[in-house]
Amino acid sequence: MKDQKRATRYALATVAMWSTVASAFKLSLAHLTPLQLLFFASLASCLTLAAILAATGRLGLVRALSRAQWRRSFLLGALNPFLYYTILFAAYDLLPAQEAQPLNYTWAITLSLLAVPMLGQKLRGRDVAALVVSYAGVVVIATHGDVLGLHFASPSGVVLALVSTVVWALYWILGTKDDRDPVVGLLANFLCSLPLTLLAVLCFSNLWPDSWQGLAGAAYVGVFEMGLAFVTWLTALKCAENAARVANLIFLSPFCSLLLIHFFVGEAILPSTVVGLGLILAGLGVQRGL
Template sequence: MANQKQAMLFGLATVLLWSTVATAFKLALQDLAPVQMLLIACAASVVVMALILKVQGRWKLVFSLSRRQYLQSIGMGLINPCLYYFVLFGAFDRLPAQEAQPLNYTWALVLAYLSVPFLGQRLRRIDVVAGLVCYAGVVVIATRGNITSLSFSDPIGVGLALGSTVIWASYWIIATRDDRDPVVGLFLNFLFGLPVIAVVCGLTAGYSIASGGPLLAAVYVGVFEMGVAFVLWSYAMKKAENTSRVSNLIFISPFLSLVFIYFILGEVILISTYIGLALIMGGLWLQQRKVKVREAELAHGR
């Protein structure tokens, strides 16, 4: 029971951090190009993860991998952080935070769909129903409630937000075959991805980065969203005696995020955002509920 309480505390801390990042994204993008923000955030993340590994006494693991694993780090680093965050930040650069953030949460559904061809899993009826509910929410948010016209507020921004879900889900499918220590693996992915981001930044937006709030917001994203939150969530899952209770905490995050978006960014939250987000979360809940019922049945030998 003590472990479960610790797991819930780690999970709540993670959810709180996740709830602030949409606001931090928009604050950083006020004066930074997406690739500049990515460069700063990735560099900050590399530093904080190196410190975490050093404090935990696992720094030596960075140098104990095989050649194949280092090559794997390069490949995965091109996906995350390079491609994924560039596309995600591009979406936030074009869309209000209240629109980009809920759309990104559909990655869990995309993961279920991609697991069918790539991991050999079965597509269940509930996955189809959950998809219809989730993407109904996407349409409501993307059209700002004007669903009959199907006129998206920013088609490119919506495309980037949905594209980021495919990239993120693909990354986690590839990660199922990753036998590296999770924090070591993420550190190396970001370390090898950082030079690529630096080159792209130099060739496009340049290195002229003003100091102040946007810079601090980008550092915050790198330290907490890309670094600390990952470690806290890993601890939550490791200590949990009931993982479903901890994983259910993620449903708090998008709604709590709207509070920060409203009070800090000053965005007026549209009714369509609430309706669309409720549909997306409802669809994800349907999908996860079926998985948990099936796991319980298997645990009881059914």
């Protein structure tokens, strides 16, 4: 049943959760390696999604997936969460949260670029304008405002953050023909990625963290960023009478996130971050015709 007020409540709950994750990433990475964070967060996400499906009587749909659907899950799970979050967490490990978080918002621009060769879509003038404005914001953030000098504080971190947007866009493009229940599909993807993540953490890191704070942070990321936020966002769009009005609420998240990064992570928010984030969001607004 369509209910715009209910949709708005779910969307705001999603925005609230997404606003906390940059801080959660950074605080967790003080106690965990990126691979440790990914493994324990993925495990928490699997338990959360399974509990949601069990509570709604849909857990049996996971067992009913065909071999072809499990093969798709392995491919998609290798992209997200395994490759995407491995790269994203590595970027957060190298960059201040206030820089990594806005750069991640350029994935929508990356998606429109990849859709040209992969889906046969045309690049509109609006898309080109959005690209120019948004990536101008990337340069402002990455250079701390020293645009003419082009001195990048952490070139590796910036590259990793932007590469993560390519992986995320590929994941969504390949998932356009996925006809499974979205929550069932996400759980299957995460289940298929767990062996990859476990193997990676055993090869390149220690499995067990040195402190409980790391496990608590990973549990928070898995439950909220990788689990509940996805479900509440889908519910918001499903209930919405006007999906665009609900989707526009996502523009609140990055600014709320900067406040939380300042107060909980302790980063002094640079003027260049605010200007760059404004340009990125302006580019996204141009792309959506706002």
